Amino acid sequence: MKNNKDPILSLHNITKSFGSVVANDSIYFDLYPQEIQVLLGENGAGKSTLMKILYGMYQADQGEILINQQKVVIQDPNDALRLGIGMVHQHFMLVPVMTVTENLMLGDEKTKGNAFGKLSKLDRETVRQEIIALGNKYGLQVNPDAVVEDLSVGEAQRVEILKVLYKGADILILDEPTAVLTPQETSELFEIMRSLIKQGKSIIFITHKLKEVLAVADRIAVLRNGKVVGHTTPAESSIEELALLMVGREVLLTATKGQSHPGKVVLNIKDLSIKSKSEVMVVKNFSLQLRAGEIYGIAGVQGNGQSELIEAITGLMQPHSGHIIILNKDVTHSSPRQITLVGTAHVPEDRQKHGLVLGFSVATNLVLQTYYLPPFSNGWVIYPEKVEENADEKIDEFDIRTPSRDALVSNLSGGNQQKVIIARELSRPINLLIINQPTRGLDVGSIEYIHKRIIEARDKGVAVLLVSAELDEILSLSDRIGVMYAGELVAEMDAKGANREQLGLYMTGSKKEKMLKENINQ
């Protein structure tokens, strides 16, 4: 049905370089009316760049854009919006302190009369009504008066989509909207997308999750190294084929690992309670024993206390009560550096905020934990040649794709930023690895690599505490699994007996293991 129509959007021969990096290399791309086309590709393949060109945030070096067979020039987002193109960005583009209504008005404000130009009175009430009407039409209910910073990630995502619709877009670009959504929120999003299609919209959808691709796509375009390397449809394809097309080699989609051999207790958490900044108890009486050579996966819907738990263990946050003991040393009130020095490695949830110094080079970021120790320093000065040597080694060993060791880490793609952190944390002698959302936003190739590294660490006798919102990740990596709900450990089980459905029940709080306490304190 789609093929007998003309494309609503065509990109012809689009090329875009950043310095020596060719992000888009003569790309041809068609979008047909009322289809969901998935744009698939490795980290750094050039997906976001292509979409930003379409949305007027970047200018292509060459090539042209056609809307309904008409050549158009898109200089800035205003042009794009006028042409009916709207984009939901990889990172939220909402002003946190403003209400939903204000965020939707921004840039194209409705006013009561227009006598004073930009100083006329904002017509919030009309926009409120419009938001409610629009929400009902597309099944996107949001409270127009809510302040954005109070919204959950899923709600904020809905606001982003509503914003694009409110601005009158017919072509919607969704750049990795599901990277931060819970499975529940993701399926809601898909419902919304299907209803949008029925009502005449067309969608370009970017994701790294291959299951989602098969679930929602009408057609699939695959990008690699800035080039389109293939088109396919879910019917003609499978997860394995998509991975192959994307990465250009076979990818192991589930990690393979041998039997675990748990040793002595490395991390012992006793009755830990944590209060959030707003004085709410977010972790309650949490106890856990983690042994050398095992991977303990903490499953749970985001926001059930996992982040705070990790911050407390790594010394970034002070717990309210309870004890954290690493290798018989009580580190409950120790500083992050002291905790690092007992052999703890931390791969944080927010890699850009807590994992890297974005304005520093790759080489410097690789020694953030060790710069003050030999061989990098004698305590007074840093030896740059040692730092550089180390960087070259790690870039090679961990296959970090970067223009050079001196490139700013902010210019690397998300996957490669994550590899910098992993390389830094795993190349020290460690006993405990704490790793939170290790593969968020990463492509299948990078995921495979990082999983392999985590399992290697375990086999060397490191105790691994893994937090992930991805059930698949938890199930394929963990030896034991605990589920957090509302700040409590509501279940603990051997990974062998675990399955998605059962975990899902615990995660949503509909089931709770009564005997848990005794199990742990045996």
Added chain:
Amino acid sequence: MTSILLVSLMSLAIIKAAPLIYGALCGLMSERSGVVNIGIEGMMLTGAFMAFMGSALFSKWTGGVFNPNVSLVVGLLVGIISAALVAGLHAILSIHYKIDQVISGTVINLLAVGLTNYVANAYIDPTHLSGVGVFPVWKIPLLSKIPILGPIFFEHQPMIYLMFALVLFLQYAIFNTPWGLRLRSVGEYPQAADSVGINVIKTRYLNVILGGALAGLGGAIMVLESVGRFQKLMTSGRGFIALAVMIFGRWSPIGAFGAAILFGFSEALGVRLQFGDINHLYALVVVAALAVILTSIVWGINRLRNRSTKGKSPFLIGGIFTLGLTILYLANQVEFPKVSVPIEFLGLLPYVLTIIVLTGLVKRAVGPAAVGKPYEKQ
């Protein structure tokens, strides 16, 4: 204190607060758009200096053909425009060249002090250039007849009324117009503003420069409505207090107004104390009590506004409030010994109050999220 005294103190408080309010409005326009402005002091000094030069030279060159008020208005415009130009320099340095905004502001302050001192030494002093007086007081008909409020609010010189109008207008405009919405978005999350087609750079330039014009008014008012001539370093730190006023007022014009009135009041009190008809010790104790009461009130408001368990406990707030009232009551019962505190010490009062209030209250104030960060299109 008798009510006559209080009325005259309040009226004086408004006059003393006016330059601070103008300065704070400058700061908040700039910071709301995402540009730190510690150059308010320099902009005010420039405004004061140029307002004087403008009015004095205009009057001299035209040889007194015009009414002195015309010269004053000319001076006012010159002051506004010059300060706006200085703000333009700050904008270029910090927005275009992405220089650290604190350093750029410091440069502005040093530059203003150097230049105005130089011209004052080299030209004003030797030529005995004299001012053309000050704007007359306009009593607003009818309104000034209202008991108590009339003399406090409606017996002022014109730039005070202008200040009232600007506070109300900006309060409205920042929160209720497209211009204000864009201004705030650019200071909070410029990427988001950019993604809906708002020109971040232009918005920042515009508002930093408009802010400069307001600082110019703040400097000009000291010359044109108070002293009548330029004195070296005459802003004497008011630009920095204005910054504190802006923070204390949580980056809102009405808030800044309230905060500035507090500082104005203590400054007025300092002035009043020098007349010698109030017992100094008594006054100090009363001010301390007022500060304590005010602190507890603001805590209370914060708590109510959050509608949650956040903030200080009600017992603490109540306790401190009662403590303040008790001190106030006792102060009126006790006969204070007659000691006379040195005038210099009384001059400290506004600053001491600043410190007390700032440490007590401002911890929780958060400014615009993107303030101080130059905008880079990725």
